[in-house]
Amino acid sequence: MTNKILIVGGVAGGASAAARLRRLDENAEIIMFEKGPHVSFSNCSLPYHLSGMVEDSKSLVLSTPETFKKRFNIEARVNSEVININREKRTIMVKDAVTGNTYEEGYDKLILSPGAAPIRPGSIEGIHNKNVFTVRNVVDIEQLNAYIKENDLTDVAVIGGGFIGVEVAENLRLAKLNVSVIEFADQIMTPYDYDMAQIFHKEMVDHGVNLIVNDGLAKINDGSIETQSGKQIMVQAVVLAIGVRPETRLAEDAGLEIGETGAIKVDHNYVTSDSNIYAVGDAIEVYHRLLHKPALLALAGPAQKQARAVADHIYGIPNRNLGVIGSSSIHLFDLNAASTGLNVRTADKAGYSWDSVYILPADKVGLMPNSNVMHFKLVYENPTGRILGAQAIGKGNIDKRIEVIATMITMNGTLEDLKDLELTYSPMLGTAKDVVNHAALVALNQLYGKYREVKVAQVRELVENNAFIIDAREQNEYNAGHLKNAVNIPLSEFRDRLDEIPKDMAVYVHCRSGQRSYNMVMALKNLGFTNIFNISGSYLGISLYEYYNDLVTDREKIVTTYNFK
Template sequence: MKKIVIVGGVAGGMSAATRLRRLMDDAEIIIMEKGPYVSFANCGLPYHISGEIAERSDLIVQTPEALQARFKLDIRSEHEVTKVNPENKTIEVLHNDEVFTETYDELILSPGAKPFIPSIPGLDAATNAFSLRNVPDLDKIMSQLKENEVKEAVVIGAGFIGVEMAENLKKFGLNVTLVEMAPHVLPPLDEEMAAFVEAELKRNGVRVITSQSANEFRNNGKEVVLTDGQIIPSDLTILSVGVRPENSLAEAAGIKLGRQGGILVDNNYQTNIPNIYAVGDAIIVKQQITGEDTMIALASPANRQGRQVADVIAGLNRKNQGSIGTAIVRAFNLTAASTGLNERVAQLSGLNHIAIHTTGKDHAGYYPGATSLTIKLVFDPETGKILGAQGIGQKGVDKRIDVIATAIKGGLTIFDLMELEFTYAPPFGSAKDPVNMLGYVASNIVEGLSDSVAWHELQTQLNDGKQVLDVRSPDELANGQYPNAINIPVNELRERLNELDRTQPYIISCASGARSYIAERILKQNGFTVANLDGGFNLYNTVKPEDIIHENN
């Protein structure tokens, strides 16, 4: 009978344990969890703060008793593994202030990641500063909210968890300030896509401060001093500036570490030490698109890795194929999701790439309740390889980004996006789904039917002598106008070609880029030099509103 010890529960550890039991009913399986809960919904923690998840007990996915009854697992909560002795295949465990030794045949490390706590003057004395990673962290935050007069909350870090915390603290009824060191919220997204989320946060009363970080805590944390000298009052501060792999146990055992201190494993999750495996947020994985080492701290990959390492130990031929990083977040009435590489990372990686944006509806526009959906696609124009995508909208974002993530995993190209078949009825989608439209737009560029100008290239091209031709209707101009633009509605364009100069290069814009493509084709076939402004007026106005003329200016 094989004895398998798993260090750490939750996603990776518990997935490994339950899969092992399904494959090896005679194995002895022990889970050592240093916290009080071996199986809880850590991704759901922020939503209990606002009351959206009303019962704390709903966050506890499985109890040790239930796991023992169904899977015959030896669950040992509040057992902290303090040392691994690979030479004699034992671990040392701290429980109730006593240390004992446990043997293993196979050891799986699933320690997860820990919040990164920056070294900031005054933070140690701040009694109102917390991070949120587990249920005990949640309990501390809830106690602060219930036992003290809390009106002002500051969230340091505007990543996915930071945005979720800002939303839920605001729904709890607090004045919330969200501080991010990067130039925009949600750094995994590109600037123009994150601009939609920032606007939604502000619409809902969250104060957003970017390009700043906490420089000092004063008055026992009641005052947060930013790098520019601003002083933000705080009754509750949430530190959400990222995570680091929990690697101390592995490092002390002589297990090799990689970038950012992540545990190095091969494609069977084997560390450099025999019979010791590792999974979850603490390990280095291959970015499947670039092949580079990276860390992806997400629940879905951790669950998959736990299952796969169990397969390996049970003798099945299973390989870790890497991850692409697919994530989603809600900010009030808006959803933001991403998969694969953003444009910034593609550029830093030296990859040949083009980025495009399309705007459509989550379902048929004529059916009630349709809402806007903006998707960005990053791809290689030579091969058609899909590098990544981001989506913003009220509804339907998850569906489209999941489809594109599947396409990336399956090795599909932009040309295959045109061929994908979606279920269609007016309440659910469109006859030409937004993902199909991405394929159409991308193929038009690759095949030379369209030339694209990115939003951040517009001003440079105008300085070089090009002219904006706005083909929106006169009514739409009330939403704002490009300075010095020519306006000819697309439906009138053929009859008004004589108003344009064939020696003048034009950049054509409409609301989203669809009608301007029609105008581009008309003009090109009549001898004009033109390009299409990618994403159109709506995208440009979101990210560069200061460059737009509005009636109230």
């Protein structure tokens, strides 16, 4: 008996499922339905059309119905909206957008991959104006790009500082437009903690983006927008990138179970509450293995894995379902960044007993060309040392460190495992002790109580309260810029200047990147100073942490001059 399998929606989920199904069964009848004109396109590459990095929008389209037919003998019907499911009859109703006709199609198995739709808050005045755009597919990005180019736009606002908002802003900026980004939260890029996000904030303003956090879109006027705090910004177009909502209408109408997150509920095998209907991709909720509960995760990698698992399940091949951890990366102007697992905020919210370290090592041997500081934050469980997540930002090979952490999380690794990893090294590509080994060593020192640290976010309070802060750098470094009330006692001199260091109060030590202060902290501890703290992040981290808020508020600076390298 021939299997007839219908797939609603293409792109990462649907197209992957279709191709895998064909490899498993040459005789199955496989039909994909896509509402829009493109059955398979590079979703994540859409923003790059705005800068011209992807010049021809046609190259965003990965496969046409013709290729699907010829290569895979799969029928892909574009401009075909599936408007309802009759579960009893095992049929769907399809509407042809070109002819307007509707027709029924029967199935043995149905796979839903409808994705998620950009949120467009209807209550905001002007939200439906023709100069207000969202970015979901090739048609959207073509329309936005055409509107900008044809009307010679100079000023655009992007609402929302998540992945899409940030990438759209970057690419508009690369196309020489004036770009404002309005973010409701106190930071953009929420997979990153607030301290790490300050690096993004600096990168945005350094590249001329008008970044506004803690504010929302209130109203869209003709030629301007108004924020909730009352700011007026002159813009000729608005891109909404506030977030996405799982496309559940079809599933809901068919009476399929919806989960607590508002997305389609599926079991281990991505089967919905109807055993003949599967669902994958951004429309479903997935099990988060660190949060131990259902979560939304609109990412292409997991969607592809789910699609393959569904095809396998239809043909009786068992699949493990390890849940998700949430790994992602982004390129932003001159920065690369990546994160995986939990950050401090999500770990805390989930009730974990956590701690973290933030280190700033060189990404490759310092004397090699293009050696740069990498910002690396590791979150772990206390006291087990289990690795919970990491975030890394810098200019070079950032993501490779996060892949190692993602692998460690999946393999239930601890700080001891991470410390012992034997990774590759050559001077052009890394350092003998890799960033992740380094982070594990620092974290173990903290976990085992070998030394204590304060976080970069606490430094302002220390300065304001006149805490005793030692700057362990050399005098010329200190003179070039330092914390306002820090005492300069270089590592190279402190053994002769111990009498300057108080024993009856807390002492905080920093240097440039944390290496020298670590050595001083350990020495002072061994010398009987009991109330010694290393300042995590050191002067580089402090400079970055303070920079953006110094810029956008009128508060007093705690540094005389920043140092960013």
